[in-house]
Amino acid sequence: MVYEERTAIPVSEAIKRVMQFTKKGEKEYIHIDEAEGRYLAEDIIADHNIPPFDRSPLDGFAIRSEDTFSASSTNPVKLKVIETVGAGSVATKKVQPGEVIRVMTGTKLPDDCDAIAQFELTTESEEDGQAFITLKRPFSSGDFVSFEGEETKKGDLLLSAGTKIHAGVVAVLATFGYKDVPVVKKPVIGIYATGTELLELDEPLAPGKIRNSNAYMIQSQVRQAGAECVYFGQLVDDFNQSYVAIREAIEKVDVLITTGGVSVGDFDYLPEIYKKLGATVLFNKIAMRPGSVTTVAEKDGKLLYGLSGNPSACYVGFELYTRPWIKSYLYSNKPHLDWTKGKLGKDFPKPNPFTRFIRGRVSFEDGMITASPVGMDKSQVVTSLAKSDVLIALPGGSRGYEAGDVVDILFLQREGRGQPLEEIKKTRKDSE
Amino acid sequence: MVYEERTAIPVSEAIKRVMQFTKKGEKEYIHIDEAEGRYLAEDIIADHNIPPFDRSPLDGFAIRSEDTFSASSTNPVKLKVIETVGAGSVATKKVQPGEVIRVMTGTKLPDDCDAIAQFELTTESEEDGQAFITLKRPFSSGDFVSFEGEETKKGDLLLSAGTKIHAGVVAVLATFGYKDVPVVKKPVIGIYATGTELLELDEPLAPGKIRNSNAYMIQSQVRQAGAECVYFGQLVDDFNQSYVAIREAIEKVDVLITTGGVSVGDFDYLPEIYKKLGATVLFNKIAMRPGSVTTVAEKDGKLLYGLSGNPSACYVGFELYTRPWIKSYLYSNKPHLDWTKGKLGKDFPKPNPFTRFIRGRVSFEDGMITASPVGMDKSQVVTSLAKSDVLIALPGGSRGYEAGDVVDILFLQREGRGQPLEEIKKTRKDSE
Structure with missing residues (x-):
């Protein structure tokens, strides 16, 4: 031969x-409990506002702000508590001037109320079995209210196809009722x-x-x-x-x-x-x-x-x-290993005419990224792989590298980039 | 109330x-195919050397270096090929002076040979059905040989208990025959x-x-x-x-x-x-x-x-x-979120008396780490979680923060640290 x-x-x-x-x-549907690590096959669009209604973000009292306009420490305002409404329930009574409704975190803001006074700003009292609160400061319309749609509006793009599903993504999918999640079928x-x-x-x-x-x-x-x-x-x-x-x-x-x-x-x-x-x-x-x-x-x-x-x-x-x-x-628009520039943590004296991808470990110290070769670096070596979380890309040449040299670092365990490092470098070089 | x-x-x-x-x-054993993401319950110690024998890391010829001491381009040495041995087989013939064995990548170095001449440095020829090679340079004993134990020695600590298993770890476990891997039973x-x-x-x-x-x-x-x-x-x-x-x-x-x-x-x-x-x-x-x-x-x-x-x-x-x-x-000695200092990518003007953990996204540019808040940052918000890969820790105080300020960044999807950021900061403060 x-x-x-x-x-x-x-x-x-x-x-x-x-x-x-x-x-x-292709697309397939899987239960949300099995969705981690999979990739969305569709854009996820909000089909309702978040919050879906004006609500209280606190435990306190839903008030009519105008009742408090004159309130101060020397001129406290006393208001009558006509109902208690927990999250998930809605007020059954109509609030008249001078009246408030006791509400919990997440309760829908009762009609005719326009602000929330949290417990911490309230003094409670009781007279003949009737509860009252006293406020020593004025509230403006909208104070401490979470408004419908302030986080997300119906029609907003929440997640793009190709997004890798993790716990934060699961939270959004659950919020929008995705018991079964459209994901990309895995290639074999x-x-x-x-x-x-x-x-x-x-x-x-x-x-x-x-x-x-x-x-x-x-x-x-x-x-x-x-x-x-x-x-x-x-x-x-x-x-x-x-x-x-x-x-x-x-x-x-x-x-x-x-x-x-x-x-x-x-x-x-x-x-x-x-x-x-x-x-x-x-x-x-x-x-x-x-x-x-x-x-x-x-x-x-x-x-x-x-x-x-x-x-x-x-x-x-x-x-x-x-x-x-x-x-x-899997629809990812960042298919390539994520990479950055950083410092070489240790000398790597051996020169080589070819681009090398050295198994290494990254560390972050005070905002700077450093990567150091781990163990032996021959192609037949296996043990260094266990300790690596990056590849250090060293361009070929007639000299070795020293600790502190700026090098390219490819992350083995991050989500990725749209263009490979090598393509960027090539483009940079071409345009030089 | x-x-x-x-x-x-x-x-x-x-x-x-x-x-x-x-x-x-507790410890349990699972098949290596299901080990990713699990944590080792034991230290893994090498029970044999790697490589397990002197071997050729190249396709070429196993030679006796002394046969080549006088070789040069003007004085080429011609050697007789007496056998071909693939990886996984062992030489059956004894090599005499002037003889070589054709070997492949991974082949055990035949007895009496002490160097490898790769194909690229060799000229092959045939005379009367007998193969020969010609070498135009001298080789030293050990040239291009992978020696037994040069990567790992029997008794070396390969992997520590508490190591999270990924592909590189799997490679080491397979090398040492761990068909069933000792991992920590998951807590419920x-x-x-x-x-x-x-x-x-x-x-x-x-x-x-x-x-x-x-x-x-x-x-x-x-x-x-x-x-x-x-x-x-x-x-x-x-x-x-x-x-x-x-x-x-x-x-x-x-x-x-x-x-x-x-x-x-x-x-x-x-x-x-x-x-x-x-x-x-x-x-x-x-x-x-x-x-x-x-x-x-x-x-x-x-x-x-x-x-x-x-x-x-x-x-x-x-x-x-x-x-x-x-x-x-799970035996990890790095149980806390990994963290580093980095730059704030966007203004975050709202002050707050308490330590805040702002949902954010990290980027690496030219060796520097930057994190920017994503979306709305109230406690009831869900959508920002889907886009976050870090938490930006902002100490409490009477002022907000500006783009470029140095902040602490906690990574949500990296393996972790031995001490929590907060502990380190406290220690630093205590010693000031």
Whole structure:
């Protein structure tokens, strides 16, 4: 077998090629108790005002403000309490001048009342079984009233399609009666692992063998990204059987991921399988570390991701190229990893000609963002992934980096951005 | 009923009183496919080296470095390929001087070889069916070899108890054969809503009534914090029935949350119920907005949270006082909301004598953290919660705040801190 020269493309170009094949998922309804982490399939529009009526935001008394205009500490006003109305009930009596209604937080403001005097500003008394209050200050019309529609008006856009559902979103959905929530159906991501060196988790270690961590890691990444995954198991070390397995798997999924088998080794069958399938290879080398062998092919509009068999490379390849496809399917308009500039927390002296995505940990101190590499940073390393919450993007070049250098930081566990970091950087560069 | 004066305590003091009643959950085992979002119940220690053997990190040839010491472009060395070994297999032949073995990424380094020459540095040829390679540079012993234990040594602490499981953690667990993962059993949090104004989600709106958003929001917050929730429904508007319901619910849960009913309104039964239960009220007023009525009582070591019926107050009360209890139960040593200093993105002119937790959105630009208030900021407001990912903590005082002011920012969706912001601030102040 002759060593094959591949042409490496920039990260931004690889992302662009992948994102040409985005699709939008269908809508389905699920119960609000199961909605967290899902993505809204529709804009949510207010079908009523919030509050839905003028109400008291406090425990106190609904008053006619004009009764208090002359009130002061030297000239207190005494008013008659004619009814008590709890939240959820409505006043049954008509309020005449000099009269008030005792109300609770959330009670609908009684007709003919126009202000609220909370308990703290009120002195209560009783005469012959009749309750009174005394006020020592004037109130203006509207004082301490929550007005209908002051928070949200009927017709307002509350939430956009593509919003990820969390507790705050649930609160709004419940307020507007969404017992069943319109969400985007999850895309189904199939996974095949390759590599005869891979042991199942409960097999004992053996010479030359390692445990199959990628398949479990990728399944977890798929679920974290909001998709459903189907793990098909390990491909056997036989070209034809592998070809048939992949051809059949494609029919059952929206996207197929394989781990391993995309490099230039003798048993790296994926390139030949893509060829035999008639799939178009979008790229098979990216100018990045780790994950330079990340390959993506397209067959009848479906993407086949050939991720590296090296854990860190596999992880990074998924986050940069598969995650945005999934998020876009889920209507997110921020499909890419969120990123920012920040300071490098530790020296990273090793130079490299390629863009590197270093596993790191972010810290926030006094308004500044700092990210520090964690552990060992080779593509086959797995332990550093457990401690990382960011990737530190270091452009290629002939020198290393020092603590304090300004670097780009990609967040692994935040919702995302509309454009990938690499695209922005490219645009900046193009316009320079 | 006479208006009751309550004594407000500082946020830091309220957190301290709650955290005196933390407990640690028991251990259970779950399948690795269901482990995301759970918390490790044990330290995970490496039971073997990673890599488990010296191996090739590349596709290439395992060589004896001494064979190449004299190699140069003018004096190339030609070596005989005696075997091809894929990853997962081990060499069967013994390598003699002048011989090499073709190896793939991940292949165990054959005995008697001590370096790897990758394909890119190799010229291949064939003579009479025998493969050879030519090298034009010398290799040192160890070149391009991944050594046993270079990433992790047997006995190393890989992951600490209390670590939240995400994809990177899954990768490590899989590597070390954890098909079943030791995680902390989730605490069971019971929820009762109070308020006769509350409609179920599928009921039509009616005068004076609103939909019950708190119960769904709190359930979602409970799940997000990593606990299991049991929603018992709404308490009826009757003291004795409510008392019995709560007394019975306590027996079934680790913590009981009620929403509403803790203020000074006529139908706010919770204070009386705590009394009748013989529960100790830890506090019933906090110097904060929203959520000043947040009440916590303790009965036989179990906490009863009386959260406000106002959505924003309820939300904030949970995040500041219930979440850390849950995280601590899950062995997290960072139970409190993560926080940092940052810039206020917009004016917030209204002054207030109390510490406020303003719903906001964070942005990262060029290494600086900025948070801006979103929407309306009253305690009864619900819509702003959907757009918030931080709380902006503004100390009480006689003036408002301007864009650019340095403020404290609490992250709603990050893993957390060991000490609450308020505790740190208090300590700083004490030492000043």
